[in-house]
Amino acid sequence: MTRPESAVHDVDDAGAVDDYDVVISGAGLAGSAAAILLARRGVRVALLERRSDPEAYKVLCTHSLTANAYPVLDELGLVPALEKAGAVRSEARWHTRWGWIEPRAAPAGPELPYGYNIRRSVLDPLIRSHAAGTPGVDLLLGHKVTELVGEGGRTVGVRASTPAGAREIRARLVVGADGRDSAVAKLAGVAARQHENTRFGYLAHFRNLPLRGGIGQTWFLEPDMAYAFPNDDGVTVLAVLPDKKRLPAFKEDLEGSFHAFVRALPDAPPIDDAEPTSKIIGLVDYPLHSRRPTAPGLALIGDAALTGDPLWGVGCGWALQSARWLAEEIAPAATGRGDLDRSLARYARRHGRRLRGHQFLAADFAKARPFNPVERLMFSAAARDASLARHMHLFASRLIGPLRFLNPLALAKASAVNLGHRRTAARPGRRPAVSVLGRSRR
Ligand SMILES: Cc1cc2nc3c(=O)[nH]c(=O)nc-3n(C[C@H](O)[C@H](O)[C@H](O)COP(=O)(O)OP(=O)(O)OC[C@H]3O[C@@H](n4cnc5c(N)ncnc54)[C@H](O)[C@@H]3O)c2cc1C
Incomplete structure (x- = not known):
């Protein structure tokens, strides 16, 4: 269980200045993973989360973690808990105009790498409580970062609003793990490069919605897209991502349009027999973002550094991976045993090398065009x-x-x-x- 705020940190010292090696804004996937991996390397971490509820989670997600997430989940020690919670291996097949692409292990070859489909209502509290239980991490719930503290042209801490009043926390490094609309990035003046996304998206959860082969399905309909993922506890998440040109007509009858879209899919899952367990939620404007992932005294990880197109379902894996890259590159310097600026430069290079090409292709595909x-x-x-x-x-x-x-x-x-x-x-x-x-x- 995640400990309540009062148990994990004494907030009576509101207004006092605390010192840590690293202060992280945002206890989502990226922030919690970074806190664990840094603290294991001897770094003293303050992990700030604006929400007070330890069970809070990201609602707008389809929860399919690609196989690049697995090594990080494994290193974090979360795999047994995920399997126990009913996480489903993220196997998938993709429909194209040429038929289904169905990746399978080669005969006598190793099994295909996999990640997990697991609802964020399970995953987020799990990783956050794991962070709270890691020696060296102070999880501070109800702490919203509102200002950065700067000295001599570098960031040296944050100011946060808390239920007990304002609080300043200083550290060698401030990490923005506060998502796509990162307050840390904005406060530091790190601009986001935006790429238009000409699709909109809606998703909903269902029970009793079997999928062919019991695995995830993605439909490339050129330009529209759809996907369906089986999750823990028998929940299937369905998402549709049509061309924005269809938005006005789609919104006139959201439920009717969503159902009609799914019914028309090739080998459509039987949506009319399924039981909806959530509202239909979505986003009508979701540009892709990339930001320079470092500045003096500051690093960005997860969506704060790079927000891809949700249609590829890769953001959670990248949130975990970028947390690991940061921890590996900066841990010694964060404890005062190395050059922090050089470590940050290494992290920035690694981040760019690993993700820039993917984002370039995703930004191009987000133009809702047929295949090139x-x-x-x-x-x-x-x-x-x-x-x-x-x-x-x-x-x-x-x-x-x-x-x-x-x-x-x-x-x-x-x-x-x-x-x-x-x-x-x-x-x-x-x-x-x-x-x-x-x-x-x-
Ligand atoms: C519709 C949709 C579907 C998606 N589906 C998938 C999918 O299937 N698979 C996948 O891998 N990815 C998917 N993604 C992307 C994925 O949700 C994100 O990439 C991922 O959540 C990023 O994690 P993060 O930790 O960087 O940020 P977040 O999960 O956004 O966490 C940020 C945290 O920071 C906290 N915070 C924010 N501001 C402050 C502040 N000022 N002070 C303190 N705390 C703050 C927030 O409360 C939150 O806890 C999807 C995204 C969308 C929009």
Whole structure:
């Protein structure tokens, strides 16, 4: 259990100045993970969360953690607790106009890497209580960061509003893990580079909504998108992400439009037999953001540094990964045993190297356009070839970057697969059948 505020920190000293090595704003996924990983390296951490409820969680999420999250969850020691809580392995298949891409382990090969589908109402309190129980972390609930303390051109602390009044907390490093609208980034004047997202999205939870094969499904409908993920406790999350041009008509009858959209999906899940367990919630304007992840005395992790397009379902994995990169790079310097600015520069380089390419592709795909020629090549070949389906799984799981995904060998293999497919199709009586948007086409 997460401890209540009064048990984890004495707030009688409102107005006093506290000193820590690191102060983190935001006890969501990124902030809690960073606090744990830093404290294990001997760093004294103040973890501030504006919400007072230890069970608070992010509502706007479809809770599918890609396989890049697994090593961090494992290092955090959360895997047994997640499995006990009923987390579902995040296996998935993707519908394209060439049929389903169904990544499967190679015969006699290792199992495919996986993450977990687990509702944030379970995951967020779990990781936060884990942080609260980590020696070296003070979880301060009900602490909203409202100002940064600066000295000599660098950030040296924060001021927070708390139920007991204002409080100043100083530290060698301030970490903004406070999400997409990061107050820390704004207060530090770190601008966000925005990329328009020309899709809108709505999601809802259901029970009794079986999915084919019991695994996640994503529909690429060019340009519309949809996905469905089985979660813990028998809950299936359904999300639709149509082109914004459809928004006015869609909003006229939200429930009717949502159901009609799902019903029209190829191999549609039986939504009319399912029991809704949440409202339909969504977002009509959700641009992608990237920010420079460091400034003097300051680092950004998770959505505060980079907010991708929700349609790829990768933000939770990146929140956890960026927390780990930061902890690995800055822990010694945060305790005064190294050059903090150099450590921050290393973190910034690592962050950019790992995520810039993904964000570039996501920003382009967020233009709600049909597949471009390279996507057509790779997606069509992956629907026809098991090893390319596995290759695509590694990319979708963010275990490889765009350069490895589109390496010359993979492109050559995809071309050969498609050529072979065309030759087979041209032979009289040997034309392979593929499912196109639910209809069987030759
Ligand atoms: C519709 C939708 C669906 C998504 N689906 C998926 C998915 O399926 N898979 C996936 O991997 N990602 C998904 N994402 C993205 C994912 O939700 C985020 O990337 C992830 O939550 C980022 O984690 P974070 O810790 O950086 O930020 P958050 O989870 O936003 O946590 C930020 C924390 O900071 C706190 N905070 C904010 N301001 C302050 C302040 N001033 N002082 C103190 N505390 C503060 C907040 O209360 C919160 O606890 C989705 C996003 C959307 C919008």
